[in-house]
Amino acid sequence: MAERIVLGIESSCDETGVGLVRLDASGRVELLADAVASSVDQHARFGGVVPEIASRAHLEAMVPTMRRALDDSGLRLSDVDGVAVTAGPGLAGALMVGVAAAKSYAAALDVPLYGVNHLAGHVAVDTLEHGPLPERCLALLVSGGHSQLLLVEGVAKSLTQIGSTIDDAAGEAYDKVARLLELPYPGGPPIDKHAERGDPSAIDFPRGLTGPRDSRHDFSFSGVKTAVARWVEQARREDRAVPVNDVCASFQEAVADVLTAKAVRAAQDHEIDTLVISGGVAANSRLSALAAERCEAAGITLRVPRPRLCTDNGAMIAALGAHVVAAEGKPSPLTLGADPGLPV
Numbered sequence: 394m395a396e397r398i399v400l401g402i403e404s405s406c407d408e409t410g411v412g413l414v415r416l417d418a419s420g421r422v423e424l425l426a427d428a429v430a431s432s433v434d435q436h437a438r439f440g441g442v443v444p445e446i447a448s449r450a451h452l453e454a455m456v457p458t459m460r461r462a463l464d465d466s467g468l469r470l471s472d473v474d475g476v477a478v479t480a481g482p483g484l485a486g487a488l489m490v491g492v493a494a495a496k497s498y499a500a501a502l503d504v505p506l507y508g509v510n511h512l513a514g515h516v517a518v519d520t521l522e523h524g525p526l527p528e529r530c531l532a533l534l535v536s537g538g539h540s541q542l543l544l545v546e547g548v549a550k551s552l553t554q555i556g557s558t559i560d561d562a563a564g565e566a567y568d569k570v571a572r573l574l575e576l577p578y579p580g581g582p583p584i585d586k587h588a589e590r591g592d593p594s595a596i597d598f599p600r601g602l603t604g605p606r607d608s609r610h611d612f613s614f615s616g617v618k619t620a621v622a623r624w625v626e627q628a629r630r631e632d633r634a635v636p637v638n639d640v641c642a643s644f645q646e647a648v649a650d651v652l653t654a655k656a657v658r659a660a661q662d663h664e665i666d667t668l669v670i671s672g673g674v675a676a677n678s679r680l681s682a683l684a685a686e687r688c689e690a691a692g693i694t695l696r697v698p699r700p701r702l703c704t705d706n707g708a709m710i711a712a713l714g715a716h717v718v719a720a721e722g723k724p725s726p727l728t729l730g731a732d733p734g735l736p737v
């Protein structure tokens with residue numbers, strides 16, 4: 394197969410991402426550009442993403458972000474051989490901006506369009522950093538919107554969800570706990586920082602869905618969030634100073650413990666020897682340290698893309714598009730629509 398340049402467009406949440414990759418004749422995918430514009434600052438005072446604000450921000454950022462990706466790569470639009478775009482899951486209005494842009498570029502350039510799944514993109518991005526994935530691997534996706542365990546048998550071919558959260562996503566729990574501790578949004582980075590100086594065993598917060606009769610591969614994070622809220626309320630009622638560092642470290646330990654224990658167990662249940670962790674929460678220092686420790690003990694190879702690639706971006710969509718091209722997947726029609734609830 395001849396070399397191909399694939400453009401990727403991401404707009405499912407609050408990041409406008411445009412990425413460019415090169416697919417070479419041997420099927421390897423190389424990162425050429427990864428431009429991202431975030432509207433996170435505009436959502437901060439609301440403590441979470443406001444869909445209307447996100448959609449408008451995508452509209453404003455799409456063309457400048459495209460220009461930046463082209464400038465960074467030294468390519469021209471006419472070099473592009475295919476356009477991949479996140480078709481879902483995500484916020485309806487936000488997705489529509491990316492899908493409309495991708496359709497316009499594909500039509501104007503007369504190249505194939507590939508509507509792809511955002512969750513698969515979070516897995517595919519790891520090939521930009523660590524090379525081809527083995528035939529079978531397990532992916533733990535943890536972000537503000539998702540907490541899932543996926544069995545991956547070819548990232549462009551077959552992804553099967555074997556577990557997911559039954560309530561809050563892991564990142565959502567971080568954001569809500571940060572809010573009640575009066576820490577800034579998004580909550581992951583400040584909690585991670587405070588946790589460094591706290592004692593992870595100071596408070597024994599609950600580990601959701603880890604009882605003997607509970608679902609083996611599903612998650613629940615609303616219990617730990619409520620437990621933190623109760624603990625903090627009680628301390629405030631009793632006029633005790635809230636030990637923010639200890640609360641953060643203990644909460645972080647509970648989340649990392651459950652995520653890594655369940656990921657390792659799922660890998661063992663499915664006889665899989667490679668685990669990929671991706672999504673914004675993969676940047677968490679305790680999660681990656683504990684995952685490394687437990688994977689090593691279980692003989693599992695751990696792959697975590699660098700934080701910049703873990704959060705939403707266009708390069709992950711371009712990478713997945715390139716894998717679809719390499720697998721000779723079918724292009725999407727120009728009638729492609731956004732699907733907010735797109736399953737894997």
Ligand code: KG4
Pocket residue numbers: 406535536537538539563564565567568579580581582585672673674675676677678703704705
């Ligand atoms: O993947 P992402 O950028 O966006 C989506 O939600 O799709 O993930 C954002 C989430 C937020 O909830 C944020 O609090 C969390 O990732 N996050 C972290 C860390 N950095 C970001 N959570 C824990 N520790 C971190 N260091």
Ligand code: ZN
Pocket residue numbers: 511515536538672704705
């Ligand atoms: Zn995401």
